[in-house]
Amino acid sequence: MDQTHRHSTTLGADIRALRRTRGLTLQQMADALGRSVGWLSQVERDKSDPGIDDLRAIASVLDVSISTLFSNAPSPAHETGRIVRSEARRAIGPGEEGLREELLSPDLTDDFEMVHSTFLPGASLPAPVQRPTQEVGYVISGKLDIEIGGHLFHLEPGDSFRIKGEPFRWMNPYETPAIAVWVIAPPVY
Template identity: 35%
Template sequence: MSEITKGAQFLLGATLRQLRTAKGMSLQQLADSSGVSVGMISQIERDLANPSMRVLTAIRRALNISLQEMFGEQPDDPVHQGDPAFVRRHEDRPLIDLGLLKKELLTAGGHHHLQIMILRVEPGGVSGNTALSYPAEKGGLILSGELTLTIDGQEANLRTGDSFVFDSSLPHSFRNTGEKPAEILWIIGAVQFDRHL
């Protein structure tokens, strides 16, 4: 079951359903925009399916929502009372649990072109059945464990301490083929549209 955790537990499905209905989109419209089947979206919204990163990214992009909104936050809401807007305290990190993959948001509130997360990938965990691809730049650092990262057909086996940067408009995926969980500092930098013209 997919969950968002932040102090108390919030359900990912309920958050996505609320965001979809707030945008006035039907399940069919979201399916058409995202390329994800109506049945899969319905299962995700009822917390009956663990979506892959590819599916979750496709839905997020079709809804045109920020990463913070997907984590159940409003971009302009203060993350922690009394702190400057650029700070996120450890106890205020929301976590999305997708089964073999967990995403913990580190970025503070507000509208940013840079998103920082910690990904925890259990043995056997993958980003999805098909490669991701959308305009952005991604990078990261393997904090612990091992991860196989594939970018545009090139594969690299990464271990603790290894880092990477790539253009995420290239097809990319990852998987943990090791015997221990992998923890990755994952950074996404939105690409300005004028850079791709």
């Protein structure tokens, strides 16, 4: 039996995981949304489907793009939570210009997330960012420069890196896109 399974069955779990990662209680998030704890609890348990305005508010409180809360395509029920097809990856991330990020993990409920990042030619993160995470990346193609803790590194295909709560920034001053896979713990998107 090949039933499709809409992303909405993992939407609640993703919202719960993001809320917990940000250290918010149900009450704190419900207050920030102007909603009841019961309503938010039902959303997190997939008992209630939030409207688009609610999703915008949830994304704002969680400091993620609204696209983070959507998948691109439904998947067969037996694949949900296990398999992510290339055409069904969710766009994630804050949306810096010149960076496209897609979630490779089935959802955000694990202790880590896996992200496919494409850094367009000439793109850069203008200022260093620092997150309370551990991150490991692997460059698949292209070249990428990354500054970690004030040290600049030039990466090529096959190179990998680790960031442990240090300030970092990336730049692609080259003529071709750079593609990398990142593992981030705990999930931030």
